[in-house]
Amino acid sequence: MKRLRTVVAILKIRNGKTEMVNPGLCCLAEIEQGGFVADDVKKMIIDYVKKEYLDEDSDQEVNENTKLISSGIVDSFSMVSLKTFLEKKFQVKISDEKATPEAFDSVNNIINLLRGFGKGA
Amino acid sequence: MAYSSKAKDFYSGEMGSIKEKGLFKEERFIESPQGANIKVEFPSGAPTKDVINFCANNYLGLSSHPDVVKAAHEGLDARGYGLSSVRFICGTQDIHRELEKRLTDFLGTEDTILFPSCMDANAGLFDVSLDKEDAMISDRLVHASIVDGMKLCKAQLFNYKHLNMAHLEEKLQETQTCRLRMIITDGVFSMDGDIAPLDKICDLGEKYDALVMIDDSHATGFMGKHGRGTHEHCGVMGRIDVITTTLGKAMGGASGGCISGRKEIVELCRQRARPYLFSNTVAPVIVSASIKVVDLIAKTTERRDKLEANTKYFREKMTKAGLDIRPGEHAIVPVMLYNAKLAQDVSRDLYEEGIYVVGFFFPVVPQGQARIRVQVSAAHEKEHLDKAIAAFTKVGQKYNILGKKKDEIIALYGL
Numbered sequence: 001m002k003r004l005r006t007v008v009a010i011l012k013i014r015n016g017k018t019e020m021v022n023p024g025l026c027c028l029a030e031i032e033q034g035g036f037v038a039d040d041v042k043k044m045i046i047d048y049v050k051k052e053y054l055d056e057d058s059d060q061e062v063n064e065n066t067k068l069i070s071s072g073i074v075d076s077f078s079m080v081s082l083k084t085f086l087e088k089k090f091q092v093k094i095s096d097e098k099a100t101p102e103a104f105d106s107v108n109n110i111i112n113l114l115r116g117f118g119k120g121a
Numbered sequence: 122m123a124y125s126s127k128a129k130d131f132y133s134g135e136m137g138s139i140k141e142k143g144l145f146k147e148e149r150f151i152e153s154p155q156g157a158n159i160k161v162e163f164p165s166g167a168p169t170k171d172v173i174n175f176c177a178n179n180y181l182g183l184s185s186h187p188d189v190v191k192a193a194h195e196g197l198d199a200r201g202y203g204l205s206s207v208r209f210i211c212g213t214q215d216i217h218r219e220l221e222k223r224l225t226d227f228l229g230t231e232d233t234i235l236f237p238s239c240m241d242a243n244a245g246l247f248d249v250s251l252d253k254e255d256a257m258i259s260d261r262l263v264h265a266s267i268v269d270g271m272k273l274c275k276a277q278l279f280n281y282k283h284l285n286m287a288h289l290e291e292k293l294q295e296t297q298t299c300r301l302r303m304i305i306t307d308g309v310f311s312m313d314g315d316i317a318p319l320d321k322i323c324d325l326g327e328k329y330d331a332l333v334m335i336d337d338s339h340a341t342g343f344m345g346k347h348g349r350g351t352h353e354h355c356g357v358m359g360r361i362d363v364i365t366t367t368l369g370k371a372m373g374g375a376s377g378g379c380i381s382g383r384k385e386i387v388e389l390c391r392q393r394a395r396p397y398l399f400s401n402t403v404a405p406v407i408v409s410a411s412i413k414v415v416d417l418i419a420k421t422t423e424r425r426d427k428l429e430a431n432t433k434y435f436r437e438k439m440t441k442a443g444l445d446i447r448p449g450e451h452a453i454v455p456v457m458l459y460n461a462k463l464a465q466d467v468s469r470d471l472y473e474e475g476i477y478v479v480g481f482f483f484p485v486v487p488q489g490q491a492r493i494r495v496q497v498s499a500a501h502e503k504e505h506l507d508k509a510i511a512a513f514t515k516v517g518q519k520y521n522i523l524g525k526k527k528d529e530i531i532a533l534y535g536l
Binding site: 077081 | 278280483487
């Protein structure tokens with residue numbers, strides 16, 4: 001089910017036909033209009049953070065506002081995995097200037113970062 | 122000269138910010154040779170205080186060993202003070218070649234190349250041995266010098282959860298299309314004393330055709346039955362492709378480091394490693410003393426055996442006294458306090474009791490894992506250990522942390 005929901009985030013309906021698009025924020029901008037899909041994108045990132053950075057037995061809560069870098073959940077060295085994950089998932093290239101600890105400090109910040117790509121920034 | 126007020130204000134501001142965040146590191150002046158008993162001026166200008174040192178990397182107690190000091194004098198007399206050259210111009214003496222050969226034999230590898238430090242060895246290794254088609258797969262808690270070395274390399278970077286073999290395997294599966302892959306880990310992790318499971322790491326390296334590299338700075342000279350390092354301790358001699366290590370800890374403690382391992386990689390480093398090519402040769406005095414260190418530890422395991430016994434005794438007694446010790450067997454003994462201020466207060470009180478230890482907290486260790494890192498040495502006698510245990514017990518009572526586990530300490534002091 002989780003897999004299926006993720007796929008929804010990278011599809012859109014065009015002329016009645018479903019097709020794959022760049023799931024970066026060119027897509028996320030459209031996704032936001034639908035509302036529900038953006039939640040899926042958030043969930044996808046939260047799931048990744050939990051799986052990639054927390055121990056299996058961790059009871060740490062992670063939501064869209066949870067501080068990731070400044071809280072130490074993701075240290076600056078390990079941030080590279082998150083950057084690679086986002087680049088692959090959303091088919092974008094996040095430059096070193098943009099990949100700052102602040103930009104990665106919460107799922108909401110990450111969504112804002114990705115939104116920039118949707119605007120062709 | 123354009124040191125404008127703009128520049129001055131900028132640097133002052135940075136310093137202010139370091140102090141504001143509580144990250145300012147103050148140096149303590151030691152007015153004696155390194156050893157179990159040292160004389161310290163702290164804070165600056167205060168009268169000298171005699172303390173027992175529990176925070177040096179002087180694991181084998183060789184930093185001021187008379188034979189090592191004598192060998193340093195002999196090296197100075199026989200080969201001079203400096204060489205005023207990098208290795209490949211006119212900075213290689215017979216003793217450099219001899220030390221490289223001796224380290225190769227001791228570590229059980231194929232070849233060795235000296236560097237001014239292990240930091241330099243780590244800065245040079247990855248850039249030489251891997252390129253953009255390749256992958257570096259590193260434990261997340263590797264030493265800062267490895268992190269910096271990897272930043273200088275074009276290979277793709279992946280990292281796995283600390284000591285987590287399942288996660289390492291996932292990363293190996295993810296990177297199957299890369300040309301070369303290198304698993305990168307500390308042999309022993311400096312903040313925890315954790316030992317990398319090198320047997321499992323080598324198995325995975327073989328299963329997925331990945332090289333294995335370790336930084337054995339906190340192990341060379343004393344881990345393993347003959348002190349060869351973590352690879353001996355874990356029973357994987359001959360299966361590690363690259364070892365970087367230091368002469369600046371157990372091995373006499375002055376400075377210098379090396380890369381030791383597969384001969385093709387070492388040869389390539391000799392041609393291309395930038396910190397090797399562009400920094401001065403290791404000084405003759407250090408080379409001579411290091412040869413003596415290898416002599417001493419190859420001849421007898423007495424010192425590493427004493428360190429092992431000291432560590433076992435200290436860990437047992439501290440646990441019995443009710444301190445929260447991170448379990449393990451290494452001479453790095455982390456006394457867990459969780460709260461940063463508590464770690465600072467306890468280390469300050471211990472100093473008053475004549476025990477020199479340092480508190481570590483975020484960002485040096487993960488948030489909420491503040492601790493005092495005690496380092497046991499073969500230079501310590503039972504009396505030194507007993508004094509430290511008594512001091513920890515006294516200070517532990519004052520802060521009401523004896524017999525308390527993580528949750529209880531956090532309940533008292535917060536994170």
